[in-house]
Amino acid sequence: MPDTGMGASLRHDSALRHATGEARFCDDLPEPPGLLHGALVLSPIAHGAIEGLDFSAARAWPGVVAVFGPGDVPGANDVSPSGRAIEPLFAERLAEHWGQALALVVATDRDAAVAAAAAIRPVIAPLPAVLDVAEAAAARSLLMPAQILARGNAAEALAAAPMRANGEFRCGGQEHFYLEGQVALAIPNEDGDLLVHSSTQHPTEVQHIVARVLGCPQNRITVNCRRMGGAFGGKESNASWIAAAAAMAARATERPVKLRLSRRADMAVTGKRHPFLFRWQAGFSPDGRVTALDALLAADGGHVLDMTPGVLFRAVTHALNCYDVPDVRIEGLGCKTNTVSNTAFRGFGGPQGVLLMEEVLRSVARTTGLDIEAVRAKNFAGGANGSHTPYGQAIEGDLIRRVHAEAQALAGWDARRAAVDAFNATHPTLRKGLGCFTLAFGISFGLMHLNQAGALVHVYEDGSIRLNHGGTEMGQGLFIKIAQVVADAFGVPVEQIRITATSTAEVPNTAPTAASTGSDLNGWAAHLAASAIRERMAGVAAEIWGVAAGDVAFADGMVRAGGNQVMAFSDLAHACILRRVQLSATGFYKTPDIHWDPVAMRGEPFFYFSYGASVAEVVVDRLTGEYRTLGAWLVQDCGRSLNPAVDRGQIEGAFVQGMGWLTSEELVWDATGRLRTLGPSTYKIPGSRDVPPVFETRILEGAPARAETIFRSKAVGEPPLMLATAVWNALADATGAVSLSAPVSPEKVLAALKRQSA
Ligand code: MTE
Ligand code: HPA
Ligand code: MOS
Numbered sequence: 155m156p157d158t159g160m161g162a163s164l165r166h167d168s169a170l171r172h173a174t175g176e177a178r179f180c181d182d183l184p185e186p187p188g189l190l191h192g193a194l195v196l197s198p199i200a201h202g203a204i205e206g207l208d209f210s211a212a213r214a215w216p217g218v219v220a221v222f223g224p225g226d227v228p229g230a231n232d233v234s235p236s237g238r239a240i241e242p243l244f245a246e247r248l249a250e251h252w253g254q255a256l257a258l259v260v261a262t263d264r265d266a267a268v269a270a271a272a273a274i275r276p277v278i279a280p281l282p283a284v285l286d287v288a289e290a291a292a293a294r295s296l297l298m299p300a301q302i303l304a305r306g307n308a309a310e311a312l313a314a315a316p317m318r319a320n321g322e323f324r325c326g327g328q329e330h331f332y333l334e335g336q337v338a339l340a341i342p343n344e345d346g347d348l349l350v351h352s353s354t355q356h357p358t359e360v361q362h363i364v365a366r367v368l369g370c371p372q373n374r375i376t377v378n379c380r381r382m383g384g385a386f387g388g389k390e391s392n393a394s395w396i397a398a399a400a401a402m403a404a405r406a407t408e409r410p411v412k413l414r415l416s417r418r419a420d421m422a423v424t425g426k427r428h429p430f431l432f433r434w435q436a437g438f439s440p441d442g443r444v445t446a447l448d449a450l451l452a453a454d455g456g457h458v459l460d461m462t463p464g465v466l467f468r469a470v471t472h473a474l475n476c477y478d479v480p481d482v483r484i485e486g487l488g489c490k491t492n493t494v495s496n497t498a499f500r501g502f503g504g505p506q507g508v509l510l511m512e513e514v515l516r517s518v519a520r521t522t523g524l525d526i527e528a529v530r531a532k533n534f535a536g537g538a539n540g541s542h543t544p545y546g547q548a549i550e551g552d553l554i555r556r557v558h559a560e561a562q563a564l565a566g567w568d569a570r571r572a573a574v575d576a577f578n579a580t581h582p583t584l585r586k587g588l589g590c591f592t593l594a595f596g597i598s599f600g601l602m603h604l605n606q607a608g609a610l611v612h613v614y615e616d617g618s619i620r621l622n623h624g625g626t627e628m629g630q631g632l633f634i635k636i637a638q639v640v641a642d643a644f645g646v647p648v649e650q651i652r653i654t655a656t657s658t659a660e661v662p663n664t665a666p667t668a669a670s671t672g673s674d675l676n677g678w679a680a681h682l683a684a685s686a687i688r689e690r691m692a693g694v695a696a697e698i699w700g701v702a703a704g705d706v707a708f709a710d711g712m713v714r715a716g717g718n719q720v721m722a723f724s725d726l727a728h729a730c731i732l733r734r735v736q737l738s739a740t741g742f743y744k745t746p747d748i749h750w751d752p753v754a755m756r757g758e759p760f761f762y763f764s765y766g767a768s769v770a771e772v773v774v775d776r777l778t779g780e781y782r783t784l785g786a787w788l789v790q791d792c793g794r795s796l797n798p799a800v801d802r803g804q805i806e807g808a809f810v811q812g813m814g815w816l817t818s819e820e821l822v823w824d825a826t827g828r829l830r831t832l833g834p835s836t837y838k839i840p841g842s843r844d845v846p847p848v849f850e851t852r853i854l855e856g857a858p859a860r861a862e863t864i865f866r867s868k869a870v871g872e873p874p875l876m877l878a879t880a881v882w883n884a885l886a887d888a889t890g891a892v893s894l895s896a897p898v899s900p901e902k903v904l905a906a907l908k909r910q911s912a
Pocket of ligand 2: 461498599600668669670
């Protein structure tokens, strides 16, 4: 392990500041004089025609400075990420979901703004609301054209198959529950320029949408983000409109404006993971090989488009996961309902998509009487089966089988299976279950142009180095990883690299930090920038010493050539300045080789696949339906990990978050479309006691990425969330259910047990 820290388990650069509370989040920034605080006016009904929005009560409230509605937007009242759909910042004629933003109140203190906003009583004539995805799918209430991925002829293959099964199930949405809620601080500068501090995964989109809403050129807006207190996809597009609302008020009042949502408002007004409805029909042979599959995946997109096309793309392309089915047809529907517009959430449609084959495999096992793990192995892509996805991309069967075998070995599968069966044969009230899961998750943005990144590196005269890049830090450890890459390029200790806030003024036109691509994209960009400077520095050293530039080496904070030619890195930096050599460089990277035809649904959209496998053991109480996850064993492919400690944190955290989605986290809308789960008292995210008491994670060893990724590392942010699917499978095993909609509440466990005993 080189001492520059490449591949070293360095702690998160802010770990200590996170622990002491010294790390500054958006709301911790010193408040500028004259600061105003915002509060949103939200729709009290799910669907209706807005007939009156009288601001007078709010305007009369002590401390209120201004109230803004759709008519006050100086530019476009449109915050759609694509810019090609209309997604209003403030609803104009129609309120389309309960909790939709109608207006913004700004006041000298936050309590006054919140109270004044609540004093506004919108007059809205109710219209019928579509609240359920099945209802929307049946009525063809769609946000977009269907996405159909087909290979061969599923209908014919189904008809020809010796055995058939079909099913229907659902999975729920998920609230991001980032600890730091949505927040933006907009500060007017000279001549209408605006500085926006935003808790965002996508500073560039914040900049673009603020400019669109204000009707000004993008060069007037600067967006900064040092860190987020969690994002999980929830701050990919939603941060933009929060910032736009604050910016609009700042521009109009010529005062700084901060908009920080309360937890309740945040949960009411911001999008969540898409709930899905699945309907499928499969054909297979008595030996468990699935030969045909026809499936419908209906995603609940909520009231506007947002990123639903991208989420659906990922769900559809991941519906076969790591399995091969020769004749297949997957239809993806983006349904429109009168609920909050659903958005990116860790896995971005992947976690939903990969559930499909799990239910199919369970059903095949049940019908054929074969063991589920034998059925799983029978259908892995590669080997005797096809090694290409239905959209035409090759997938590595050897790694699929390897992670699966290693996870089973880690869990001691055979002995555990026997122990669980023995336990179940004797215990009067408890039942145990075991589940397994294997994953192939495609890495790259589905929207091809987003697969680019930039970096800006400066070396100063004293040898200290400043790093900036387009990626954002949300707790995932991106900044330390990129600092390690730059430290390696210069052969200096990582402490010599100063990590700085993401800013549209330093690196422009960036992609969001999403799709797990942060370190892949920004790592290369930073490496290229640092390498450009190092080459120039090597040239100067070579000149001083009269050697070839190729003989100059950078290590341990020193620069060397041959035996006794040595100087400190800082001395070489100083020498470069005297010789008028530029010590600043930008780096730019775009993912090579990827391509996608969205009409044909064909191409090689992913630079590579990330592989993982898991085993989980659960115990359920037959009398109450309550359950616990007793153990989890995970093997995750990280390529050659840039930072195993950070990666391990990602694997554990993602797994627990995925477990929450499939088990305890349930969003409940009432019959009028009002969300009734608006805080931790009614919405149950996993707590420390839900973490499995036996929890073993392994990073797959000796598996450098085959694609040319930065130092042959692999993305890790999202894939391990899906490893929690093993818990879902274990619950199915414990309850004897073939079909088990998520989240698996104790009520569902009881119902499944009842069905089994009947
Ligand atoms: N980890 C923490 N601690 N907080 C987060 O908000 N977001 C996840 C993942 N890990 C998240 C996280 C999501 S949704 C993505 S896409 C990736 O981090 C993004 O960062 P990366 O590309 O640098 O992995
Ligand atoms: N993942 C996350 N966010 C995205 C993606 C994706 O694949 N595409 C566009 N935004
Ligand atoms: Mo992650 S859902 O791609 O932000």
